[in-house]
Amino acid sequence: MTRLTGIKPVVIGLMIALFIGALDVTVVSTAMPNIVEDLQGTSLISWVFSIYTLTTCVTTPIFGKLTDLFGRKMVFATGIVLFVLGSALCGVADSMIALIWFRALQGIGAGALNPVCFTIVADLFTGEKRGKMMGLFASVWSVAGLLGPLVGGYFVDQISWRWIFYINIPLGVAALVLVNGFLHERFERKKKKIDYWGAAAFTIAISALMYALLSIGETHPWNSPFILVLVVVAVVFLALFIAIERNAEEPMMPLSMFRMRVMNVSNLSGFLAFSITTGVMIYSPIWIQTVLGHTATSSGLLVMPMSITWPIASTLVGRWMYRIGVKTSVIVGSCLVLAGTGWLTALQLGSSYWHWVGILAVLGFGMGFVTTPSTVMIQSAVGWQMRGVATSTNSLLRSLGQTVGVAIFGTIFNHYIVNGTKIEYVHGMQAIFILFFVIAAANLLTLLFLPGHRQVMAQQQS
Incomplete structure (x- = not known):
């Protein structure tokens, strides 16, 4: 269905598109104090992030289905154009209300970037090569997580916070030219029922x-x-x-997908695992600053071990999973996630900063071993005509896991915080860490229900 006139330009274009979507998540957080100082509207800060999350989640499976109906190139181009347009408008926003509306448009475009990019990769590569490429593309998110604070800090300090949005324009145009110029599709053109x-x-x-x-x-x-x-x-x-x-x-989300054990297990695992990682990213800086008394810079650097080991693991498992088995790969990863959360539950008031470095390194490595094989399994379980919606549904479940997790963890944490003392913070986070461990155990139990490697790979369709 999909062919190339040059593989490298398409791969580069897809990676650029993924990168700007991933970078936007962290770079805006870094610039937020300056944005508030310039635009006012402190009470609306949360909506700058929330509206982006909401529109991304809503549009992700819709775009996924549209890729199956009308081809990858058209939907990719639509997503990039909307994201770039939203970015340009965010850059010229003169009020917090305007910024929120433009972030909503940007989020709609972002809803196409992640699932469509991974769907195109699945179209272009099969077998072990697909696993390697998925691992490489998964690492883009971690690289963006590392560079986001640096890029955001540079633009804010040296130029203007508006350039955290303007930078997406040339990068988005480059991605659009590379992918649409070198990717060619052949599929049956007939009247589609939307x-x-x-x-x-x-x-x-x-x-x-x-x-x-x-x-x-x-x-x-x-x-x-x-x-x-x-x-x-x-x-x-x-x-x-x-x-x-x-x-x-022509259902937007074919219910037949949910009769596949691989789909159900992988989606539930994504929901559970990503709720843990989001919780860790939120509460680890709080522990470092309030309990250990380190600076905000130190707590910011703390995310680096996870951001480094995750892409390393994704790359390695992309190469190894066809040798050691897909199910074995995700089981090993989920065991590491369980070990990392178990280590979290052992943290005490006097635990050192280096405990956190080790914990996040283990969690990142485990997540790398879980996410890449899960994506490959989902895409292998369906044909070309359902690959887009299958990939986007998995992305939606991961995002829902993050959002549900944040709501539940926040409620538990707030229950313990009465006077804002250090011991209250410790008890509140220890309760959350125990819940992390329970969720990690449930994730491991869920993945045990995956079919064996041969059965999973027998379903693979090019």
Whole structure:
């Protein structure tokens, strides 16, 4: 279905697209104090991030389905154009309200970048080569995580915070030219049935759910009428969405995917595992600063071990998983994640900074061994015509895991914080660390239900 006139330009273009999407997550956090100082609107800070997360999650599976209907190039181009346009508008925003709206547009474009890039990689490479490339592309996120604070800090200190958005314009144009110029598709062109009603029901359901999760602990408690109404809306429209998909001629999210054990296990594992990593990224700096008394710079540098070992593991497992087995690879990774969270539960008031370095290195290595094989398995379980929606559904479940995790961990943590003392912080985070361990154990148990390596690979379709 997909062919090249030059493999290197396409790979470079895809990596650039992934990079700017991943970089945007960390670079905006670094520049936020200066943005607030310039635009005011301190009370709206959280929405600069929340609206981006919400629109990305809503559009990811929709774009995934569109890639299967209309081809990868068109959807990739649409995503890049929207992301670049949103970035340019963010750069000229003259108020926090305007910035939030433009971030929503940017998030819509970002909803296409991650799943479509990985889908194109799956189209172009098969077998062991696919695993190697998936590992390489997964490392882009970690590299962006390392460079984000540095890039953001440089632009803020030397030029202007607006350049954290402007930099996406030339990079996005380069990605668009490279991919659309060298990637050529051949697929049957016929009239497509777009599942408008399914997409509408899904959008309402996920928007209500995400808005509820992002508001919990921020503006509303768990049991507030506002949150309960949003949850009811989400449940009702999710049920409506399922009913629509059962009868749709070309469903947005084919329910047949969820009859595949590989899909269900991998999606549940992604939900669980990514909730842990997000929690660790949030609460490790809090421990370093409030309990150990280190500077914000030290706590920021603490994420480096995970950002280094994750891409290393992703690259290694991409090369090894066809030799040691896909199931073995993810089991090894989940055992390392379990070991890392177990180490977390042993942290005490006097635990040193280097304990954290070791813990995050182990967690990063474990996640690298889990995520790359999981992505390959999902893409191997379906054909070309469902690969886009399968990849994007997995991305959605990972994002939902992150959002649900943040809401639950925040509620537990706030329960312990009364006077803001150091011991309260320790007890609150120790309770969260125990929950990390329980989730990691559930993730390992889930992955034990994967079929064996030969059965998984027998499903692979080029």
